[in-house]
Amino acid sequence: xxxxxxxxxxxxxxxxxxxxxxxxxxxxxxxxxxxxxxxxxxxxxxxxxxxxxxxxxxxxxxxxxxxxxxxxxxxxxxxxxxxxxxxxxxxxxxxxxxxxxxxxxxxxxxxxxxxxxxxxxxxxxxxxxxxxxxxxxxxxxxxxxxxxxxxxxxxxxxxxxxxxxxxxxxxxxxxxxxxxxxxxxxxxxxxxxxxxxxxxxxxxxxxxxxxxxxxxxxxxxxxxxxxxxxxxxxxxxxxxxxxxxxxxxxxxxxxxxxxxxxxxxxxxxxxxxxxxxxxxxxxxxxxxxxxxxxxxxxxxxxxxxxxxxxxxxxxxxxxxxxxxxxxxxxxxxxxxxxxxxxxxxxxxxxxxxxxxxxxxxxxxxxxxxxxxxxxxxxxxxxxxxxxxxxxxxxxxxxxxxxxxxxxxxxxxxxxxxxxxxxxxxxxxxxxxxxxxxxxxxxxxxxx
Amino acid sequence: xxxxxxxxxxxxxxxxxxxxxxxxxxxxxxxxxxxxxxxxxxxxxxxxxxxxxxxxxxxxxxxxxxxxxxxxxxxxxxxxxxxxxxxxxxxxxxxxxxxxxxxxxxxxxxxxxxxxxxxxxxxxxxxxxxxxxxxxxxxxxxxxxxxxxxxxxxxxxxxxxxxxxxxxxxxxxxxxxxxxxxxxxxxxxxxxxxxxxxxxxxxxxxxxxxxxxxxxxxxxxxxxxxxxxxxxxxxxxxxxxxxxxxxxxxxxxxxxxxxxxxxxxxxxxxxxxxxxxxxxxxxxxxxxxxxxxxxxxxxxxxxxxxxxxxxxxxxxxxxxxxxxxxxxxxxxxxxxxxxxxxxxxxxxxxxxxxxxxxxxxxxxxxxxxxxxxxxxxxxxxxxxxxxxxxxxxxxxxxxxxxxxxxxxxxxxxxxxxxxxxxxxxxxxxxxxxxxxxxxxxxxxxxxxxxxxxxxxxxxxxxxxxxxxxxxxxxxxxxx
Numbered sequence: 001x002x003x004x005x006x007x008x009x010x011x012x013x014x015x016x017x018x019x020x021x022x023x024x025x026x027x028x029x030x031x032x033x034x035x036x037x038x039x040x041x042x043x044x045x046x047x048x049x050x051x052x053x054x055x056x057x058x059x060x061x062x063x064x065x066x067x068x069x070x071x072x073x074x075x076x077x078x079x080x081x082x083x084x085x086x087x088x089x090x091x092x093x094x095x096x097x098x099x100x101x102x103x104x105x106x107x108x109x110x111x112x113x114x115x116x117x118x119x120x121x122x123x124x125x126x127x128x129x130x131x132x133x134x135x136x137x138x139x140x141x142x143x144x145x146x147x148x149x150x151x152x153x154x155x156x157x158x159x160x161x162x163x164x165x166x167x168x169x170x171x172x173x174x175x176x177x178x179x180x181x182x183x184x185x186x187x188x189x190x191x192x193x194x195x196x197x198x199x200x201x202x203x204x205x206x207x208x209x210x211x212x213x214x215x216x217x218x219x220x221x222x223x224x225x226x227x228x229x230x231x232x233x234x235x236x237x238x239x240x241x242x243x244x245x246x247x248x249x250x251x252x253x254x255x256x257x258x259x260x261x262x263x264x265x266x267x268x269x270x271x272x273x274x275x276x277x278x279x280x281x282x283x284x285x286x287x288x289x290x291x292x293x294x295x296x297x298x299x300x301x302x303x304x305x306x307x308x309x310x311x312x313x314x315x316x317x318x319x320x321x322x323x324x325x326x327x328x329x330x331x332x333x334x335x336x337x338x339x340x341x342x343x344x345x346x347x348x349x350x351x352x353x354x355x356x357x358x359x360x361x362x363x364x365x366x367x368x369x370x371x372x373x374x375x376x377x378x379x380x381x382x383x384x385x386x387x388x389x390x391x392x393x394x395x396x397x398x399x400x401x402x403x404x405x406x407x408x409x410x411x412x413x414x415x416x417x418x419x420x421x422x423x424x425x426x427x428x429x430x431x432x433x434x435x436x437x438x439x440x441x442x443x444x445x446x447x
Numbered sequence: 448x449x450x451x452x453x454x455x456x457x458x459x460x461x462x463x464x465x466x467x468x469x470x471x472x473x474x475x476x477x478x479x480x481x482x483x484x485x486x487x488x489x490x491x492x493x494x495x496x497x498x499x500x501x502x503x504x505x506x507x508x509x510x511x512x513x514x515x516x517x518x519x520x521x522x523x524x525x526x527x528x529x530x531x532x533x534x535x536x537x538x539x540x541x542x543x544x545x546x547x548x549x550x551x552x553x554x555x556x557x558x559x560x561x562x563x564x565x566x567x568x569x570x571x572x573x574x575x576x577x578x579x580x581x582x583x584x585x586x587x588x589x590x591x592x593x594x595x596x597x598x599x600x601x602x603x604x605x606x607x608x609x610x611x612x613x614x615x616x617x618x619x620x621x622x623x624x625x626x627x628x629x630x631x632x633x634x635x636x637x638x639x640x641x642x643x644x645x646x647x648x649x650x651x652x653x654x655x656x657x658x659x660x661x662x663x664x665x666x667x668x669x670x671x672x673x674x675x676x677x678x679x680x681x682x683x684x685x686x687x688x689x690x691x692x693x694x695x696x697x698x699x700x701x702x703x704x705x706x707x708x709x710x711x712x713x714x715x716x717x718x719x720x721x722x723x724x725x726x727x728x729x730x731x732x733x734x735x736x737x738x739x740x741x742x743x744x745x746x747x748x749x750x751x752x753x754x755x756x757x758x759x760x761x762x763x764x765x766x767x768x769x770x771x772x773x774x775x776x777x778x779x780x781x782x783x784x785x786x787x788x789x790x791x792x793x794x795x796x797x798x799x800x801x802x803x804x805x806x807x808x809x810x811x812x813x814x815x816x817x818x819x820x821x822x823x824x825x826x827x828x829x830x831x832x833x834x835x836x837x838x839x840x841x842x843x844x845x846x847x848x849x850x851x852x853x854x855x856x857x858x859x860x861x862x863x864x865x866x867x868x869x870x871x872x873x874x875x876x877x878x879x880x881x882x883x884x885x886x887x888x889x890x891x892x893x894x895x896x897x898x899x900x901x902x903x904x905x906x907x908x909x910x911x912x913x914x915x916x917x918x919x920x921x922x923x924x925x926x
Contacts, residue, residue: 048784275543275766277723335719
């Protein structure tokens with residue numbers, strides 16, 4: 001019997017007793033159905049075993065190989081917002097994080113109620129009738145939203161704005177290729193989706209059009225213009241919100257004509273975590289209720305007549321419908337949805353003020369940079385908390401800022417060759433006036 | 448008692464959370480027509496929010512509360528050291544678009560975890576991008592599609608046993624393939640003769656869970672792999688049940704070309720009330736080039752993400768997957784080492800067989816042979832009109848979570864029981880005792896089982912009503 005680090009709970013005497021009860025002399029006998037040539041007894045060069053003390057020491061060593069910035073102006077789909085301690089405290093309750101999908105609602109009201117709250121809060125922010133219980137992330141929620149549109153109207157082509165996050169567009173390409181529908185890009189005009197080009201591309205084979213708001217450059221898109229073009233047709237207008245914080249300040253996409261809202265909720269109380277876990281969602285109108293992918297929590301009664309919650313409309317789902325399901329999605333991002341519900345409960349009505357603080361910080365920085373002679377691209381276009389600048393020497397900017405322990409933002413030259421030498425800057429509530437002033441000072445020294 | 452919602456605790460003016468003031472000049476450039484008029488969110492004090500969610504958590508049952516024998520879900524203990532390390536500021540505050548020079552520690556974790564998974568399974572490459580098992584499967588089916596495109600062959604069918612998880616056929620359908628279902632024998636193996644009849648030139652692949660959802664290692668596995676490969680088809684392994692064979696046998700050696708692993712099952716990362724999970728996908732050498740971008744490569748002492756993969760299916764995640772989940776799995780694997788991994792499967796299989804030996808005389812065991820990490824009972828012969836659902840609810844009354852019920856579909860009234868390796872002998876014995884007691888109740892006092900649960904935070908939930916009259920968001924007038 002081995003005595004390495006493990007979380008098993010049997011003593012040697014227990015094992016012996018259990019083997020005797022089963023009627024075997026060795027545990028090996030239980031593996032008799034596995035052909036003998038498949039059995040292995042070692043892996044060369046495998047790590048461990050390590051005690052808890054040793055693994056913590058090892059992990060801290062690896063963690064120290066990460067450069068932490070004092071300040072960051074990097075956004076681009078993942079945002080450095082403040083995470084209130086309440087959110088961490090609640091999501092570390094092991095009743096929440098060590099449970100699974102709430103298949104047994106009688107012992108899962110905690111998870112179910114929190115997700116129902118999440119569905120409600122997201123629906124309100126998006127201006128929609130309903131929201132699913134979360135999905136993997138922003139990009140896959142958008143791909144699934146497009147698939148839902150194709151499934152619904154049976155048309156085979158999806159238009160997507162070039163202002164949508166490049167990674168999201170790549171994920172859509174992958175999903176569309178696999179599912180067998182076509183994707184065409186709508187170009188930009190002065191940083192926002194070209195509405196005239198959209199009118200041109202708007203033919204009878206279009207299933208959906210996807211616009212991100214605020215778009216990848218932080219600019220506000222006028223969704224109503226798209227809704228007007230689509231008007232009474234069956235084309236589905238999908239609004240993607242990669243920066244959820246913007247929902248605190250901008251009208252819900254559902255109020256301005258979107259049929260489906262999808263996106264990323266990392267900004268609502270979830271750390272950056274090098275890209276995950278985050279969570280996506282689809283928020284939409286009643287008419288899509290039976291076509292939406294992912295879990296849904298609904299209200300009902302228990303046998304005492306009390307109001308309770310449960311997973312519902314499961315006949316859409318893979319475990320019942322198998323190949324006819326609305327999606328293969330099974331597990332979602334329950335704990336991230338919980339964190340979001342806690343965050344939105346705590347910040348609550350102050351979300352607007354918080355979102356405005358983001359906008360003020362970004363606006364101030366934008367104005368100061370412009371005053372100091374730095375080229376700010378897309379003059380006079382409204383933005384939320386991100387915008388683009390074109391410094392004279394983009395390369396030296398990165399090294400100069402790094403010296404000061406500051407991440408200056410994202411060089412978008414590779415993602416958008418037409419924006420050669422441009423940097424996408426984000427200012428959240430974590431940026432103070434002094435930080436913004438320092439940014440202007442440092443960039444002034446980059447020549 | 449009603450399950451209360453935060454909206455019911457909201458009182459105008461109660462929120463005293465302070466948002467910092469902006470100390471610079473204030474400007475705004477957003478036209479009024481875009482601006483939200485009001486934020487319709489709860490108005491609560493911080494203490495009220497904390498109490499609300501703490502009280503909700505008390506209505507939940509997790510692995511830390513008691514045995515959770517939910518078959519096929521591997522509800523094992525989630526080590527706390529995983530949580531502490533993943534909470535480290537260096538990892539948690541790292542932006543996904545940080546360059547390799549900043550992200551070295553994180554890329555190292557990704558590289559090493561990939562290496563460990565390759566060694567555990569025998570595959571040549573792994574992607575950590577899939578955010579869940581179902582996402583890994585979908586990625587796998589995409590690779591099957593890409594593979595046949597690359598060799599210029601059109602094949603449109605994927606074989607799936609009737610015992611498979613629902614995600615298998617759903618993933619297949621999302622990629623435009625047709626499903627052909629392969630029947631199982633009464634002993635729970637794939638019916639090899641029927642499989643051979645279904646295997647023709649249109650079959651791109653077969654997806655098989657190993658061990659299967661009956662908790663059995665398919666005795667025809669090597670023959671199936673051989674027949675598929677001779678037919679030019681690929682063999683996909685669903686690794687949801689890897690807990691049974693980890694450290695004991697490798698999927699690649701079994702003849703699989705692709706497999707996904709659920710890190711939240713075998714490698715101890717928390718299930719989170721339904722995610723976040725992580726579903727890395729492994730590929731044999733000839734399929735590695737199709738894996739999604741980015742993979743992580745090592746060059747001397749540095750690590751970098753690789754995007755230049757011309758044959759890749761492309762991107763499948765906003766960034767690079769659920770990194771913080773991968774990190775927890777890295778901690779677990781590093782801590783256990785090879786011997787520890789093997790102890791997982793040894794103990795999980797011992798626990799399941801012990802439990803099966805104790806329960807098979809109480810409940811009907813449709814397939815009576817040595818099981819792996821789980822086994823399936825049926826509702827056959829239950830007295831008093833009691834169904835599987837009722838048994839599941841009654842189990843909750845005794846402080847255990849219910850097994851997986853009504854799955855796999857080929858067993859009538861299935862109860863799928865997976866104790867995992869982290870249960871003690873006394874908790875297994877306790878479970879046996881309550882199952883005996885429930886069986887006796889069915890015979891002597893079925894009403895108590897039919898009306899269960901009685902001791903849970905809420906009573907039996909009417910799921911039919913929920914679906915008949917869907918209420919999916921809170922409105923002040925629906926209380």
